[in-house]
Amino acid sequence: MSNIKDYKDVWVFAEQRGGVITPVVLELLGEGKKLAEEAGSKLCAVLMGENVKEMSDTLIAHGADKVYTADSPLLKNYTTDGYTSMMTEMIEAYKPEIVLYGATHIGRAFAPRVAARVNTGLTADCTKLEIDPEDKKLKQTRPAFGGNLMATIICPDSRPQMSTVRPGVMEKAEMDSTRKGEVISVDVKLAESDIRTKILEIVKSKKELVSLTDAEVIVSGGKGLGDPSGFELLKDLADSMGGVVGASRAAVDAGWIDHSNQVGQTGTTVKPKIYVACGISGAIQHVAGMHEADTIIAINKNPSAPIFELSDYGIVGDLYEVVPMMIDAFSAIE
Incomplete structure (x- = not known):
């Protein structure tokens, strides 16, 4: 030895x-x-x-x-x-x-x-x-x-x-x-x-997989979106900010979005410049994956949501009213 x-x-x-x-x-x-x-x-x-x-x-x-x-x-x-x-x-x-x-x-x-x-x-x-x-x-x-x-x-x-x-x-x-x-x-x-296994074929997913690790801007959605169609709105916001879409485990488990978008302890740990949390309560498992973001913006109807304790900017309101205004504002920036 x-x-x-x-x-x-x-x-x-x-x-x-x-x-x-x-x-x-x-x-x-x-x-x-x-x-x-x-x-x-x-x-x-x-x-x-x-x-x-x-x-x-x-x-x-x-x-x-x-x-x-x-x-x-x-x-x-x-x-x-x-x-x-x-x-x-x-x-x-x-x-x-x-x-x-x-x-x-x-x-x-x-x-x-x-x-x-x-x-x-x-x-x-x-x-x-x-x-x-x-x-x-x-x-x-x-x-x-x-x-x-x-x-x-x-x-x-x-x-x-x-x-x-x-x-x-x-x-x-x-x-x-x-x-x-x-x-x-x-x-x-x-x-x-x-080698006991034999690779017969490598099939790459046709889904639009995201690279959360390298993203400087991430717009994430949770169960607060209400249904999977909400992610279309978040994609528009992410596009206007030059970012990508993330999600909480709850949204992924509900089948609303692919696991490759998941941020958190059982997903991807991220460190973007801007992290926008939409309809995410702020469970510890999610926070563990995004708390090192430079700037955290939270949008939630519940003023007592734990995510506000972590955020740099908190907006108490309906994300379906707030996000379109944000899209208009970012889209107007040349």
Whole structure:
């Protein structure tokens, strides 16, 4: 068994889909750089897929000192077996001290399996990471008990220290195209027989899926809309403000709008410049996903709605009267 002192460096799993680095990776690189500097180690990215080496330049430009690439046709599309086996081999070979994953569908699927194979812990859905100045342990903070308190978790006896991090809560790393880094090609020993699942076809949704994580303006609706047609009005407001439409879990559960629009603890954590909450009461699960917005505007008939305690601007009134006036006002701005 390896000694804890044998482990060094901060790793970021550089998730890519179809040759495009996912936005959360840039957030992880930004946070990982801070952690690496505090821990006195290097920031490294792990890139898996087919013909992925060209993406290494993007990762280096955003702060990575090293990029480990695992290139194989067997890694072109995500499979739990393939990614888990590859990441496990790399951790055992190079011994990182910290490994960060985005809390995406892929990160949530295989990070726990990697943790089990390398016999370490995993803290899920982290919203804050910091290095303990006394002993350099990673302090991992995440919401607990429905977001009513924040729990800080440490992994003192096992390495690597691993976390999945919610998209939209960390600052993205700035790009510096002059940066230089090292690219390390990892030998891929996977065989087709190692992967128990076979991808027959990838079908992309024809629905208009939104990118809540990157949006600067989000207009969200809740059960206070009364019926799903209210989201058409909110889309008009979002368009006039240059934003996208979000929703509360209650609206999603009612079948009024797709889950990709959901903001909250069980949806997407967002950090826009402006967040407009229409007909949303302000349940803690929703607030946990949007409370870091720069400016929050709430529209609700109920003057006692909890959302008003959080908002910067509160409008007590019928959203079907207020929103059209807002659309007219924003549309008049050239």
